[in-house]
Amino acid sequence: MNDVVKYNEGSDPTNRPVIDFLFEEFQQALPTATFKVWHGAPVFFLEDIPVVGYQDHKHGVKVLFWSGKDFSEPGLLGIGKHRAAGITYTEVDAINVEDLRRYLRLSSEIIWDYRQLRSQN
Template sequence: MSDVEKYNAAASAENSAVIGFLFKEFQQALPTATFKVWHGAPVWFLEDIPVVGYQDHTHGTKVLFWSGKDFSEPGLLGLGKHRAAGITYTDVASINVEDLRRYLRLSTEIIWDYRSLRPTK
């Protein structure tokens, strides 16, 4: 069992369905990505650059897109001083699948390389 599968299995009962759904969507949308638990949460990487991850929280499952501010999507809220943006899902019914899939597609097209702090496209 991978570290991400262990993380998912240990998720709160309230968030386990959302986490399971997100895991499948991420795997489908990012088939060439590697993934691991990084800084305490599952994160997907393209060429060793983090692009998306999720975290089990008391008030839902938080999804973070490392380059999300540059997606120009009103459904994502900017986080921190860099280019990250995210969204919180409280249950599977709260997930707009069309939006999620668009965000995941954008995460493969707009990638900030935080090692050099310049975008690669």
């Protein structure tokens, strides 16, 4: 069984519907992506570069877009010192699917290669 499926199955039952929904949306929007549990959470990669992931938390499911600050989307909050931004979902009905699909499309178009950034420092 895939490690992401195990992660999803072991998630908080309150968050499980959101996690299942996100997993399906991510797979549909990023059909060429690979995915695995990376640093403790499911992450989707395009050409070995992380683009989006989610994490089960006490107060919802946090979604991280590695290049999200460059999407110029008001619904995403900047995270950390690099280009990441995210959003937290607490229930499936609260997910604006149109926005989510746009974020996922942007995550496949705007990709910061953090490997390159590390090698330049």
